[in-house]
Amino acid sequence: MLFHTPYEIWDAHTHLSGVPGKTPEERLGNLLRYADRLGISRLCVFMGVRWSYEPTPEDFRQQNDDVLRAIAAYPDRAFGFVYLNPKQLDASLEELQRCVAQGPMVGIKLWVAEHCNAPSLDPIVRRAVSLNAVILQHTYLKKTGNLPFESTPMELAELAARHPDATFICAHSGGQWELGIRAIRKTPNVLIDLCGFDPTNGVTEMAVRELGPERIVFGSDAGGRSFASQLAKVLGAQISEDAKRLILAGNLKRVLQPILKAKGIACE
Amino acid sequence: MSELSAQFSKLARRQFLGSMALTGVGAAVACEEAFCGAGVDLPPLVDVNVNLFQWPYRRVSGDQTPILVETLRRHGVRQAWVGSFEALLHRDLGAVNRRLFEECQRFPGGLLVPFGTVNPKLPDWQEELRRIEEQYRMPGVRLFPDHHSYTLDDPDFVELLRLAASRKLIVQIVLMSEDERTVHPIVNVPQIDPKPLLAVVSKLPELRLVLLNPFRVASVSLLAELASAGNVYVDIAGLEGVGGLENLVKVFPAGRVLFGSYFPVFYFESAKLKLIESVLGAEISAGICAGNADRLLGKS
Ligand SMILES: [Zn+2]
Numbered sequence: 001m002l003f004h005t006p007y008e009i010w011d012a013h014t015h016l017s018g019v020p021g022k023t024p025e026e027r028l029g030n031l032l033r034y035a036d037r038l039g040i041s042r043l044c045v046f047m048g049v050r051w052s053y054e055p056t057p058e059d060f061r062q063q064n065d066d067v068l069r070a071i072a073a074y075p076d077r078a079f080g081f082v083y084l085n086p087k088q089l090d091a092s093l094e095e096l097q098r099c100v101a102q103g104p105m106v107g108i109k110l111w112v113a114e115h116c117n118a119p120s121l122d123p124i125v126r127r128a129v130s131l132n133a134v135i136l137q138h139t140y141l142k143k144t145g146n147l148p149f150e151s152t153p154m155e156l157a158e159l160a161a162r163h164p165d166a167t168f169i170c171a172h173s174g175g176q177w178e179l180g181i182r183a184i185r186k187t188p189n190v191l192i193d194l195c196g197f198d199p200t201n202g203v204t205e206m207a208v209r210e211l212g213p214e215r216i217v218f219g220s221d222a223g224g225r226s227f228a229s230q231l232a233k234v235l236g237a238q239i240s241e242d243a244k245r246l247i248l249a250g251n252l253k254r255v256l257q258p259i260l261k262a263k264g265i266a267c268e
Numbered sequence: 269m270s271e272l273s274a275q276f277s278k279l280a281r282r283q284f285l286g287s288m289a290l291t292g293v294g295a296a297v298a299c300e301e302a303f304c305g306a307g308v309d310l311p312p313l314v315d316v317n318v319n320l321f322q323w324p325y326r327r328v329s330g331d332q333t334p335i336l337v338e339t340l341r342r343h344g345v346r347q348a349w350v351g352s353f354e355a356l357l358h359r360d361l362g363a364v365n366r367r368l369f370e371e372c373q374r375f376p377g378g379l380l381v382p383f384g385t386v387n388p389k390l391p392d393w394q395e396e397l398r399r400i401e402e403q404y405r406m407p408g409v410r411l412f413p414d415h416h417s418y419t420l421d422d423p424d425f426v427e428l429l430r431l432a433a434s435r436k437l438i439v440q441i442v443l444m445s446e447d448e449r450t451v452h453p454i455v456n457v458p459q460i461d462p463k464p465l466l467a468v469v470s471k472l473p474e475l476r477l478v479l480l481n482p483f484r485v486a487s488v489s490l491l492a493e494l495a496s497a498g499n500v501y502v503d504i505a506g507l508e509g510v511g512g513l514e515n516l517v518k519v520f521p522a523g524r525v526l527f528g529s530y531f532p533v534f535y536f537e538s539a540k541l542k543l544i545e546s547v548l549g550a551e552i553s554a555g556i557c558a559g560n561a562d563r564l565l566g567k568s
Contacts (some may be wrong), residue, residue: 003541003544012369018510019510019511031510037544037547038544038545049358128424128461137553140449140541142449142450143448143450143451175449176449176450178326197447198446199291199535199537200326200536201328201330201532201533201534201535202329202331205329207522211481222510223509224508224509225508225509225510226507226508226510226512226542227545228512228538228540228542229541229542231537232534232541233534233535233538235537236535236536236538237535238329241521
């Protein structure tokens with residue numbers, strides 16, 4: 001099949017799970033093979049081959065090692081975000097030091113280990129600010145009930161209001177995006193990513209209307225999700241060409257620019 | 269044609285014509301046709317999972333039929349099997365099916381093929397089935413068990429399948445109308461368990477069954493079992509995972525996979541881009557785009 005996109009596309013949200021490969025680098029290679037078909041040039045990748053809801057320090061170190069290994073094989077295609085558990089605060093700060101301050105990673109991924117408005121997040125966020133690292137926080141509002149420590153967009157808005165100098169990405173737009181978009185509307189240092197829910201018509205139009213195109217980033221949540229279904233949310237949206245360019249790469253570039261520059265990583 | 273499509277087309281055509289020039293082939297007309305959609309050189313599509321009118325929980329682009337038709341045409345859809353979103357909550361399904369039939373008639377060229385809805389929990393539902401076949405000559409029915417609150421081992425549902433098969437109607441079951449995690453708070457839509465279908469389809473060899481949006485509630489291995497037990501097809505609108513189609517056809521018969529977009533609730537581009545994300549080979553791809561659906565409908 002022929003497919004040519006006039007856009008530069010960076011993906012803010014991918015994983016090493018849900019894609020075959022014996023090693024982390026083989027998995028990332030496979031992910032990139034599919035990304036190439038849709039014109040996606042860069043992937044942010046986080047969490048390892050085996051996941052856990054509340055990772056021990058050994059767990060998250062292992063998962064971050066997987067990511068370090070994978071991105072080392074594709075330094076011009078992939079960025080790593082360090083996976084942390086705020087309930088393991090000291091070990092998390094050490095891991096942040098190892099992977100971001102002294103390592104090649106450029107952001108932080110927080111999943112479902114702790115509600116993100118908990119005070120234990122504050123030292124992590126402060127350190128992230130000093131490193132210019134972006135924080136991508138999983139959020140969901142499930143009618144069927146959230147996991148015990150799973151965060152909502154409302155909780156992320158609380159955290160973000162405490163740290164106006166930090167940059168957050170509200171992953172999955174909260175799932176129920178009509179609520180998630182509203183929840184973070186008044187905290188300008190929060191962007192949303194569009195991944196991890198069905199390609200529901202209208203989400204990107206609402207996000208552009210309520211947040212402006214500068215606060216939205218494309219992400220896929222591949223390998224669990226399809227690049228295609230998630231990319232459709234932007235390519236199929238009735239928004240301006242400029243808005244598409246911002247969402248597909250421009251905004252992610254902008255928020256990563258300071259740390260990439262500090263690390264001497266070229267990204268043009 | 270949207271600005272995006274126009275750009276896609278221009279780029280793709282330039283590239284394509286470039287390669288044609290190199291090989292000395294000048295098939296400009298065919299190229300124009302090939303790129304009629306959104307920069308993707310797919311054959312014309314038969315989309316088996318489209319609904320007319322308003323999704324009850326949100327207004328979307330495409331819930332007005334002229335816009336829906338324009339969108340489908342722009343993406344190279346030559347035939348769409350359409351149900352009615354009115355059928356989710358309305359109980360006068362006689363009126364719902366009549367409006368669906370009339371709306372399809374308003375758009376010439378056979379683009380919209382209506383699939384009326386029957387709710388086997390309504391009194392005298394058999395009359396709906398009769399009208400669908402005898403009065404409207406529709407090729408099949410579309411069922412919404414989650415909104416109509418019945419399980420797939422319900423004797424009335426099983427009787428409906430039996431009668432539909434004897435009337436040679438295709439039966440489409442929407443196994444999931446929306447992700448259970450995001451449905452409206454006042455709506456109690458149960459997740460449908462597809463397992464009872466195994467026993468049913470094996471007893472109805474003449475039944476042609478299409479499962480729409482099956483993947484959140486049915487494992488691929490269960491779907492493969494269903495396909496070997498009976499005449500069971502799936503559509504790709506709800507298919508997820510990187511390289512989803514490549515993975516699906518490794519375990520599920522490719523000849524039973526149908527192109528479905530679930531437009532306008534889903535962005536149309538989602539299903540279309542899945543055909544790019546997976547490399548399937550020309551034969552399988554052509555089958556999914558249209559051939560399998562043509563064959564299924566041809567048996568009517
Ligand atoms: Zn994720």
